[in-house]
Amino acid sequence: xxxxxxxxxxxxxxxxxxxxxxxxxxxxxxxxxxxxxxxxxxxxxxxxxxxxxxxxxxxxxxxxxxxxxxxxxxxxxxxxxxxxxxxxxxxxxxxxxxxxxxxxxxxxxxxxxxxxxxxxxxxxxxxxxxxxxxxxxxxxxxxxxxxxxxxxxxxxxxxxxxxxxxxxxxxxxxxxxxxxxxxxxxxxxxxxxxxxxxxxxxxxxxxxxxxxxxxxxxxxxxxxxxxxxxxxxxxxxxxxxxxxxxxxxxxxxxxxxxxxxxxxxxxxxxxxxxxxxxxxxxxxxxxxxxxxxxxxxxxxxxxxxxxxxxxxxxxx
Numbered sequence: 001x002x003x004x005x006x007x008x009x010x011x012x013x014x015x016x017x018x019x020x021x022x023x024x025x026x027x028x029x030x031x032x033x034x035x036x037x038x039x040x041x042x043x044x045x046x047x048x049x050x051x052x053x054x055x056x057x058x059x060x061x062x063x064x065x066x067x068x069x070x071x072x073x074x075x076x077x078x079x080x081x082x083x084x085x086x087x088x089x090x091x092x093x094x095x096x097x098x099x100x101x102x103x104x105x106x107x108x109x110x111x112x113x114x115x116x117x118x119x120x121x122x123x124x125x126x127x128x129x130x131x132x133x134x135x136x137x138x139x140x141x142x143x144x145x146x147x148x149x150x151x152x153x154x155x156x157x158x159x160x161x162x163x164x165x166x167x168x169x170x171x172x173x174x175x176x177x178x179x180x181x182x183x184x185x186x187x188x189x190x191x192x193x194x195x196x197x198x199x200x201x202x203x204x205x206x207x208x209x210x211x212x213x214x215x216x217x218x219x220x221x222x223x224x225x226x227x228x229x230x231x232x233x234x235x236x237x238x239x240x241x242x243x244x245x246x247x248x249x250x251x252x253x254x255x256x257x258x259x260x261x262x263x264x265x266x267x268x269x270x271x272x273x274x275x276x277x278x279x280x281x282x283x284x285x286x287x288x289x290x291x292x293x294x295x296x297x298x299x300x301x302x303x304x305x306x307x308x309x310x311x312x313x314x315x316x
Contacts, residue, residue, distance in 0.1 A: 018080075019044055020188050020219045021096070025075035026065050028058075030287070035061045037243045038075070043188060048210065048220045050234035052227070052254075054263055058243040059223045060101060063190055066221075067091050067098050079188065093121040097181035098190035101223075103173050105180075107166035111157055114165050114176055115148040118183025151179045155209065171202035178209065182218070189213060191222040195229055207233055231255060239263070
């Protein structure tokens with residue numbers, strides 16, 4: 001894996017210390033049902049933070065609130081001290097990129113073309129430039145392609161630049177999603193279950209890739225069900241249980257907490273939300289997304305830099 005020099009200053013890189021992301025009291029209600037309740041979370045420069053919890057805990061709903069796909073009912077989300085817009089493409093432009101639980105690639109576009117999609121927030125060429133295709137347009141195209149190739153080299157996909165995305169093995173499709181997200185030069189990368197469906201070798205390669213991304217100066221917030229992956233990777237781990245933050249701390253602290261163990265085993269603990277309430281929240285999310293009952297809820301269409309719209313993906 002190679003390092004990559006940035007051809008454009010990553011969003012927000014002027015602040016080299018302190019807090020990258022601050023979510024304060026984030027609450028998301030669907031009608032009278034609360035899917036996420038008063039969640040506080042910070043991510044600091046140079047950190048990898050994990051977000052875990054049983055199915056239905058509200059992890060992806062929380063991610064959607066961070067990235068503008070959902071507008072929180074209450075609370076605020078700030079990036080490097082500036083409150084974020086409610087529009088996903090402006091969140092990406094500010095410096096936050098994400099991947100999705102279910103792969104969202106342009107299947108009939110090449111690996112290089114998919115990566116170039118992520119550059120749109122970092123190019124200054126407008127409609128007239130694209131129509132007239134003058135020297136400035138061609139210079140911007142060359143610069144974007146150079147950056148995209150650096151990222152494909154970084155993720156190990158350079159040799160497949162001309163392959164259609166749909167023809168890549170599953171693990172490489174995951175890498176391509178990450179490369180496309182990195183193309184927007186984010187200061188914070190949100191990964192939603194990046195190792196889902198992977199074998200142990202692919203999981204280890206993803207762990208190495210995430211560590212390399214952090215070493216390049218990008219903070220990472222990751223949702224994952226693979227506990228070994230999370231505990232080996234993250235500096236801090238936050239636990240969501242049915243929409244509420246139960247605990248936050250180091251891997252050692254989280255693993256030893258009896259409430260976390262009980263939540264994963266399905267054992268009730270003091271003040272735990274009831275199963276009936278959790279089922280109502282899931283049904284409300286599905287209704288909002290227009291999904292069939294029992295199906296995986298779908299997200300609103302994302303902006304191109306964080307993932308193009310396809311039928312997959314959604315909140316839990």
